[in-house]
Amino acid sequence: MHIQKTLIDAHNESLYQRHTDEYASLSAQLQQRGIHVPGIVAKIKDFQVAIPSWALGAGGTRFGRFSIGGEPGSLEQKLDDVGLLHALTHSAGAVSLHIPWDLPGDAAAIRQQAAALGLCFDAVNSNTFQDQADQGYSYKFGSLCHVSEATRRQAIDHNLYVVEIGQMLGSKSITVWLADGASFPGQLNFRRALDHTRRALQEIYAGLPTDWSMFIEYKAYEPNFYAMVIQDWGTSHLLAQQCGERAFSLVDLGHHHPNTNIEQIVATLIAQGKLGGFHFNDSKYGDDDLTVGSIKPYQLFLIFNELVYGMNHNHAGNPALAWMIDASHNLKDPLEDLLQSLEAIRLAYAQALLINQKDLEAAQMENDVARCQEILQDAYRTDVRPLLRQARLEKGAAIEPFRLYRDLDVRKQLIRERGSKTVATGL
Numbered sequence: 001m002h003i004q005k006t007l008i009d010a011h012n013e014s015l016y017q018r019h020t021d022e023y024a025s026l027s028a029q030l031q032q033r034g035i036h037v038p039g040i041v042a043k044i045k046d047f048q049v050a051i052p053s054w055a056l057g058a059g060g061t062r063f064g065r066f067s068i069g070g071e072p073g074s075l076e077q078k079l080d081d082v083g084l085l086h087a088l089t090h091s092a093g094a095v096s097l098h099i100p101w102d103l104p105g106d107a108a109a110i111r112q113q114a115a116a117l118g119l120c121f122d123a124v125n126s127n128t129f130q131d132q133a134d135q136g137y138s139y140k141f142g143s144l145c146h147v148s149e150a151t152r153r154q155a156i157d158h159n160l161y162v163v164e165i166g167q168m169l170g171s172k173s174i175t176v177w178l179a180d181g182a183s184f185p186g187q188l189n190f191r192r193a194l195d196h197t198r199r200a201l202q203e204i205y206a207g208l209p210t211d212w213s214m215f216i217e218y219k220a221y222e223p224n225f226y227a228m229v230i231q232d233w234g235t236s237h238l239l240a241q242q243c244g245e246r247a248f249s250l251v252d253l254g255h256h257h258p259n260t261n262i263e264q265i266v267a268t269l270i271a272q273g274k275l276g277g278f279h280f281n282d283s284k285y286g287d288d289d290l291t292v293g294s295i296k297p298y299q300l301f302l303i304f305n306e307l308v309y310g311m312n313h314n315h316a317g318n319p320a321l322a323w324m325i326d327a328s329h330n331l332k333d334p335l336e337d338l339l340q341s342l343e344a345i346r347l348a349y350a351q352a353l354l355i356n357q358k359d360l361e362a363a364q365m366e367n368d369v370a371r372c373q374e375i376l377q378d379a380y381r382t383d384v385r386p387l388l389r390q391a392r393l394e395k396g397a398a399i400e401p402f403r404l405y406r407d408l409d410v411r412k413q414l415i416r417e418r419g420s421k422t423v424a425t426g427l
């Protein structure tokens with residue numbers, strides 16, 4: 001299914017006057033505060049977030065999985081779904097694939113389809129957290145950390161194969177997330193496990209094309225509940241340093257213990273030039289993979305404050321970040337959920353762009369704590385939705401994507417096309 005441009009234009013026409021009034025009013029307020037509004041709108045227009053192929057269908061928990069209907073059953077249909085999101089928002093211009101769930105039959109045709117939808121291929125993701133039907137050795141007790149050399153070899157070869165697939169599609173990076181660890185004390189020799197993992201990552205890194213990067217994702221717990229081999233940003237950073245200059249840490253919001261100061265981690269990694277990618281989601285308890293901004297929008301804003309500051313003071317040469325939503329949808333229509341996440345990400349970004357960095361620095365230098373808080377919260381409490389709507393309008397996307405998605409009954413059309421019992425590969 002594709003959304004005709006004329007439908008988006010008609011939607012924008014119907015909302016144009018109300019939007020224009022609201023945008024003019026906000027612009028006047030912001031200009032009084034010395035903010036250059038068109039500059040901020042231009043930055044919002046440029047901000048693109050990758051959609052992971054596994055978030056387009058219903059996710060599940062270990063208790064069950066409830067189909068949404070009309071889920072994409074092939075890579076082609078997944079691209080079409082990301083194309084829908086991009087047409088509606090002009091903010092989802094990339095897709096992140098997962099191998100082996102998304103093996104392209106005809107890579108050239110897939111590339112062509114993506115290009116026609118305005119999409120490029122972001123980082124490819126390897127999978128050594130499950131056993132595949134045709135593999136020789138099990139990952140039950142780990143992959144890159146495994147005590148058996150043959151299992152480690154199989155996992156290394158899989159990662160190199162994923163890079164090959166990514167090259168065929170024009171991707172430039174691989175994300176490695178390992179489920180490796182232990183669920184019981186004594187199960188794992190920590191030093192041996194980390195040493196195996198380092199050597200395996202170094203071998204994968206050595207096999208990368210020279211214009212490729214590697215992102216090393218960490219996670220505090222789950223699926224192993226006593227220890228994860230790459231449990232935190234420090235371990236990820238250490239491994240990235242030991243691999244080389246094109247290896248970076250990847251921060252996933254849900255992969256921390258509760259109350260971890262993620263904005264501080266982000267600031268530290270950017271200062272070292274070692275933050276490669278970022279996975280957005282939200283959580284109340286753990287790795288809940290909820291809609292971005294649904295639980296802790298203020299934390300997201302504080303993280304964006306550090307990201308904006310870090311990229312504006314990029315002395316360590318941190319590369320442009322790979323942004324991706326990494327969420328799972330058990331109750332909501334995945335496309336509606338992703339529209340809400342895309343909106344939340346851009347809202348936090350726009351609010352962070354409003355922060356008067358000069359005033360904040362002056363207040364910090366004077367140890368004026370209350371003033372620092374006022375400056376941050378003044379930005380956070382501004383309703384920046386008209387800026388996002390303006391960015392979309394200027395790009396030919398929908399002023400209100402969620403509303404148009406509902407008005408067009410997109411899910412009903414997808415169910416008509418694909419059936420109500422389709423199952424997408426994913427988490």
Ligand SMILES: [Mn+2]
Nearest residue numbers: 217252279326
């Ligand atoms: Mn992730």
